[in-house]
Amino acid sequence: MTTIKDVAKKAGVSIAIVxxxxxxxxxxxxxxxxxxxxxxxxxxxxxxxxxxxxxxKKQKTIGLITSGFLNSEGxxxxxxxxxxxxxxxxxxENQYELAIYFTDTLKQKQKSYAxxxxxxxxxxxxxxxxxxxxxxxxxxxxxDIPCVLVDINTKKHYDNIGSVSTDNIQASFDIATxxxxxxxxxxxxxxxxxxxxxxxxxxxxxxxxxxxxxxELTEESILYGNFSExxxxxxxxxxxxNANNIPTAMLCFSDLMAYGTMKAIKEAELEIPSNxxxxxxxxxxxxxxxxxxxxxxxxxxxxxxxxxxxxLEQLMEKKKVETKRNVKHQIIERESVRxxxx
Numbered sequence: 001m002t003t004i005k006d007v008a009k010k011a012g013v014s015i016a017i018v019x020x021x022x023x024x025x026x027x028x029x030x031x032x033x034x035x036x037x038x039x040x041x042x043x044x045x046x047x048x049x050x051x052x053x054x055x056x057k058k059q060k061t062i063g064l065i066t067s068g069f070l071n072s073e074g075x076x077x078x079x080x081x082x083x084x085x086x087x088x089x090x091x092x093e094n095q096y097e098l099a100i101y102f103t104d105t106l107k108q109k110q111k112s113y114a115x116x117x118x119x120x121x122x123x124x125x126x127x128x129x130x131x132x133x134x135x136x137x138x139x140x141x142x143x144d145i146p147c148v149l150v151d152i153n154t155k156k157h158y159d160n161i162g163s164v165s166t167d168n169i170q171a172s173f174d175i176a177t178x179x180x181x182x183x184x185x186x187x188x189x190x191x192x193x194x195x196x197x198x199x200x201x202x203x204x205x206x207x208x209x210x211x212x213x214x215x216e217l218t219e220e221s222i223l224y225g226n227f228s229e230x231x232x233x234x235x236x237x238x239x240x241x242n243a244n245n246i247p248t249a250m251l252c253f254s255d256l257m258a259y260g261t262m263k264a265i266k267e268a269e270l271e272i273p274s275n276x277x278x279x280x281x282x283x284x285x286x287x288x289x290x291x292x293x294x295x296x297x298x299x300x301x302x303x304x305x306x307x308x309x310x311x312l313e314q315l316m317e318k319k320k321v322e323t324k325r326n327v328k329h330q331i332i333e334r335e336s337v338r339x340x341x342x
Contacts, residue, residue, distance in 0.1 A: 062312055225257040237264040295332065
């Protein structure tokens with residue numbers, strides 16, 4: 001493979017002059033630039049992107065760091081791929097390179113996010129699937145590396161940290177209000193992981209909706225399914241076996257948890273929605289094909305990814321922009337919710 005050293009030798013100039021010519025520096029004559037560019041083409045020289053980044057004052061590589069993706073369970077990863085596609089498209093359109101780092105708890109003990117970015121000369125990172133209590137996450141926030149967080153809010157304000165997500169408080173408020181407008185009052189929430197910021201935000205939205213109807217969301221009416229289909233199935237099965245009264249609706253903080261919950265409901269010989277209505281959150285494609293079809297909050301993951309990359313590029317370029325962005329959501333009505341008589 002031809003290197004920049006080979007081109008320099010053939011042209012009879014230094015490596016620095018070749019680099020400047022290929023990057024259109026003004027202190028190299030047009031004649032020299034033309035000769036070097038022609039030689040580079042003849043020799044099939046392709047600049048090394050990583051090396052170019054290392055020598056460039058303006059870093060043009062962004063990282064997409066995602067935790068838990070390879071361990072995720074369930075029937076559909078299309079939302080994650082839509083998010084990846086949004087990040088990639090926005091990066092490509094603005095001539096940024098994209099490096100993707102899949103990590104998990106074991107890898108985090110071996111290599112921190114900050115070290116990953118530094119080794120690859122990454123100028124900024126989009127982070128998704130992170131836990132706010134992750135020490136490596138905190139380490140990255142305390143560096144000068146610009147970051148954009150997906151579905152995470154930080155307790156402190158950072159000039160070089162942004163966030164993009166669905167407005168989780170408003171979205172959960174909307175889906176809870178949807179059930180309340182259908183006259184459901186005995187509602188059980190199948191929540192995610194207690195420590196997850198997205199879970200905290202969604203609980204706030206449900207609480208707000210309940211308050212508007214003069215109701216209280218009690219801890220007894222919350223099952224923590226940890227965003228797991230299997231855990232939600234197990235928790236719902238236990239709840240229905242021991243409940244003194246059966247809820248009229250179950251509001252799930254993810255579609256995957258809704259699938260587990262639906263399985264437990266059916267095994268208890270209860271019908272959806274005749275006995276228990278159910279809602280999800282995310283908007284997986286498979287929702288249109290399960291029985292009954294699932295009413296859910298649809299998130300625009302492609303747009304979330306695109307906006308995350310665009311915001312990150314603006315932070316890397318030190319532009320003064322609003323660092324928190326929300327992407328619109330929709331309530332998709334299907335067959336899994338019925339109206340009750342007043």
